[in-house]
Amino acid sequence: MRDELLELLSNEFPEIDFEESDTxxxxxxxxxxxxxxxxxxxxxxYGIEIPFEEISEDNFNSIDALADLVERLS
Amino acid sequence: MSFVSLYFIFFIFVLFGLYYILPAKCQWILLLLASLFFYYLSSAAGFFYVAISLAAVYVAARVIQGIYDKAGKDEDMKSLKKRSRPVLIAALTVVIFLLAVSKAGFRVTDALGVERGQGLARLVIVPMGISYYTFGLIGYLADVFWKKDRAQKNPLKLLLFMIFFPQIVEGPIPRHKKLAECFEKEHKFDYTQFCFGLQRILWGFFKKLVIADRLSVFTSQAFSNLESYEGLVLIIAVIFSAVQLYCDFSGCMDIALGVAQCLDIRLYENFNHPFFSKTAAEFWRRWHITLGAWFKDYVYMPMVTNPGLIRFCQKLKDRFSPRVAKNALSVIPLFVVWLLTGLWHGTGINYILWGLYWGAVIIFSTVFTPELKKAAQILHVNTNSKWFDRLRIGRTLLIFLISRAIVATRSLDTCILLFKRMFMKFNPWVFFDESLYTLGLDRRNMFCALIAMAVLWFFEYKQETGTRIRETVASYNIAFRWFLYLLLIFSVLILGWYGAGYNANDFIYMKY
Incomplete structure (x- = not known):
C-alpha cells in the first residue's frame, strides 16, 4: 500500500518529496x-471517504501515516 | 475603553500588579473581572447578546459531551454524531442569528421604515467583538462535536474565553483548547517576557498613533471628497489607506499580544509581514492569520471531506476528467470561503465583490498552476531568481491595493467613482506643486508619515530576513537600550496624531 500510494502522490505532486520528512x-x-x-x-x-475527524496533522505528516489512514478506511 | 487611552494604560498596570500578587488559583478570576470591566466600559449593551450566545453554546457543548461520554463502546462515531447534530445546529443557529442581526439588523429595520431606537430596531445591538467571539464559540462547539476538544464545565471560564479583553477588540480569533490551557496554568512573573510585552505594546502605539491615525487624515479627506481629487492623488490615497489599515490592525494586535505576553499568556499571531508575500494565497497566510485559519479548519476542510461533494466530484471525473474533478474539490469550497470572508467584513455589495475578487485570484492561480509553470518554462523565466521573487511580491502588493480600493470608500457607487477618477488623469505634477499638502497633512506631517513608514519597513524587512528585534535590543547595553526605549516613547508622545480635543480613532477592524 505504501509504495502504491507513494507512486500515486509523487505523480500528482512531482515537486514534493514525500519521503523527505515525517512532519x-x-x-x-x-x-x-x-x-x-x-x-x-x-x-x-481508492473510492473511500475520509471523515473530517481524520484530517489531522498526525495523519498527513508522513507517507507512512497516510498509508495507515488509507488502509484503515479501505 | 480604547486601547489607545491613558485609562487603558492605567487599567493594565493596575491589573499587572494585582495579577502577580494574587495566588495562582485566582488569576483567571481576576482576568474575568478585568474583562467584564473592560467590556462594560466599552460595550455594556452587548452583554445581552454575550449572555445568550454563552448560554446556547455552553449548554449545547455540555449536551454533546454528555452524549459522547455516555455512549457504549460499540456505538460508532457516525451514530453519535447523528444524535448530537441537532444540538449543534440549534446552538449554531442562535449564535449565527445574533451575528447576522448585529451585522444586517439595521439594514432590515431601515428597509421596514422602523426608526433607530424604536420597536424592532431596539433589539439590534452591535456588541464589541461579536464577530471574533462568535467565531471562537463556533470553533469551540465544532471541536467538541468532532471530539477535538472537551466541553468546558465552568461557564465562567467559557465566558472568559469569549471576552478575554486583549482579544475582544479585534481578535486574534481564539481557539478554546489552547486558551483554556493557558488560563489553567500558574503564571509567574518573568522579567524578560514582561519587558518584551511592554515593547510590543509601545510598538503597537507607534503604528497606530504615529502612522495609521496620521494617514487616516489624508485618506478620509480624499475618499469623502472623491469629486475633488483625481489621478495620482487618489492612487496615493489608496496606497496610504493600505498602509493605514495594516498599521491600524497590526498595531492593535501588537497591543493585544503585548498585554497578553505581560500576563504570560500567548495568543495566536495575526500577522507575519504580509507585504513580503509572493502569492495571494501566501498573503492570506500572513494577513489576519487567525481568520484564514478559522475558515480553513471550520469551512474549507469540512467541505473538502464532505461525502456529497466528493461524490459530485467523482461524477465530474467520470464525465470529464480527473483534473476537472480535483479542481472542483478545491474551487467549490474556496468560492464559499471567500464569499463568507467578504460577508464577514461587511454586508455591502462591495464587500461581497471584495471577497469574490480574492476568491477569483486564488482560484485562478490554483486551477492554472500547471499552465503558469509551462508558460514560465517556454518564456525561459528563471522562477528561482531574486528578481522574479521581487516581481511576485510586487504583483501581490498590487492585488492587495486593488482589493483595498474596492472597500476603501464603503459603497459600490463610490468604489466605481474611485476607480474612474484614479485613472482619468495622469498628474505627476502633484509631487511638485504642493497639492498633496492640501489633504490635511502639511509638509511637516507628510514628512513625518513617510519617515515613520520607512522605519516600519526597515523593521519589517529585518524581521522578515530573520533578525529578532526584541532579542537584539535586549542584547545591547543598558544605556543604549534605554535610549531606544525613550526614543520610541517620545516618538509616540510627540509624533502621535493627537490634535485638539484628542480622541483616537477607533480601530478599523473593531466594527467587524
Missing part, C-alpha cells in the same frame, strides 16, 4: 490546497 504539515511542505489535492487523489483512486 510535512508542521514543516509547511503541505498547505491546505496540497492537502485538498491529496484527499482528491486518495478518494478518487
Amino acid at each position: 510535512m504539515v508542521d514543516d509547511g511542505i503541505l498547505d491546505s490546497l496540497t492537502i485538498t489535492g491529496i484527499i482528491a487523489a486518495i478518494t478518487m483512486e
Whole structure:
C-alpha cells in the first residue's frame, strides 16, 4: 500500500518529496490546497471517504501515516 | 475603553500588579473581572447578546459531551454524531442569528421604515467583538462535536474565553483548547517576557498613533471628497489607506499580544509581514492569520471531506476528467470561503465583490498552476531568481491595493467613482506643486508619515530576513537600550496624531 500510494502522490505532486520528512504539515511542505489535492487523489483512486475527524496533522505528516489512514478506511 | 487611552494604560498596570500578587488559583478570576470591566466600559449593551450566545453554546457543548461520554463502546462515531447534530445546529443557529442581526439588523429595520431606537430596531445591538467571539464559540462547539476538544464545565471560564479583553477588540480569533490551557496554568512573573510585552505594546502605539491615525487624515479627506481629487492623488490615497489599515490592525494586535505576553499568556499571531508575500494565497497566510485559519479548519476542510461533494466530484471525473474533478474539490469550497470572508467584513455589495475578487485570484492561480509553470518554462523565466521573487511580491502588493480600493470608500457607487477618477488623469505634477499638502497633512506631517513608514519597513524587512528585534535590543547595553526605549516613547508622545480635543480613532477592524 505504501509504495502504491507513494507512486500515486509523487505523480500528482512531482515537486514534493514525500519521503523527505515525517512532519510535512508542521514543516509547511503541505498547505491546505496540497492537502485538498491529496484527499482528491486518495478518494478518487481508492473510492473511500475520509471523515473530517481524520484530517489531522498526525495523519498527513508522513507517507507512512497516510498509508495507515488509507488502509484503515479501505 | 480604547486601547489607545491613558485609562487603558492605567487599567493594565493596575491589573499587572494585582495579577502577580494574587495566588495562582485566582488569576483567571481576576482576568474575568478585568474583562467584564473592560467590556462594560466599552460595550455594556452587548452583554445581552454575550449572555445568550454563552448560554446556547455552553449548554449545547455540555449536551454533546454528555452524549459522547455516555455512549457504549460499540456505538460508532457516525451514530453519535447523528444524535448530537441537532444540538449543534440549534446552538449554531442562535449564535449565527445574533451575528447576522448585529451585522444586517439595521439594514432590515431601515428597509421596514422602523426608526433607530424604536420597536424592532431596539433589539439590534452591535456588541464589541461579536464577530471574533462568535467565531471562537463556533470553533469551540465544532471541536467538541468532532471530539477535538472537551466541553468546558465552568461557564465562567467559557465566558472568559469569549471576552478575554486583549482579544475582544479585534481578535486574534481564539481557539478554546489552547486558551483554556493557558488560563489553567500558574503564571509567574518573568522579567524578560514582561519587558518584551511592554515593547510590543509601545510598538503597537507607534503604528497606530504615529502612522495609521496620521494617514487616516489624508485618506478620509480624499475618499469623502472623491469629486475633488483625481489621478495620482487618489492612487496615493489608496496606497496610504493600505498602509493605514495594516498599521491600524497590526498595531492593535501588537497591543493585544503585548498585554497578553505581560500576563504570560500567548495568543495566536495575526500577522507575519504580509507585504513580503509572493502569492495571494501566501498573503492570506500572513494577513489576519487567525481568520484564514478559522475558515480553513471550520469551512474549507469540512467541505473538502464532505461525502456529497466528493461524490459530485467523482461524477465530474467520470464525465470529464480527473483534473476537472480535483479542481472542483478545491474551487467549490474556496468560492464559499471567500464569499463568507467578504460577508464577514461587511454586508455591502462591495464587500461581497471584495471577497469574490480574492476568491477569483486564488482560484485562478490554483486551477492554472500547471499552465503558469509551462508558460514560465517556454518564456525561459528563471522562477528561482531574486528578481522574479521581487516581481511576485510586487504583483501581490498590487492585488492587495486593488482589493483595498474596492472597500476603501464603503459603497459600490463610490468604489466605481474611485476607480474612474484614479485613472482619468495622469498628474505627476502633484509631487511638485504642493497639492498633496492640501489633504490635511502639511509638509511637516507628510514628512513625518513617510519617515515613520520607512522605519516600519526597515523593521519589517529585518524581521522578515530573520533578525529578532526584541532579542537584539535586549542584547545591547543598558544605556543604549534605554535610549531606544525613550526614543520610541517620545516618538509616540510627540509624533502621535493627537490634535485638539484628542480622541483616537477607533480601530478599523473593531466594527467587524
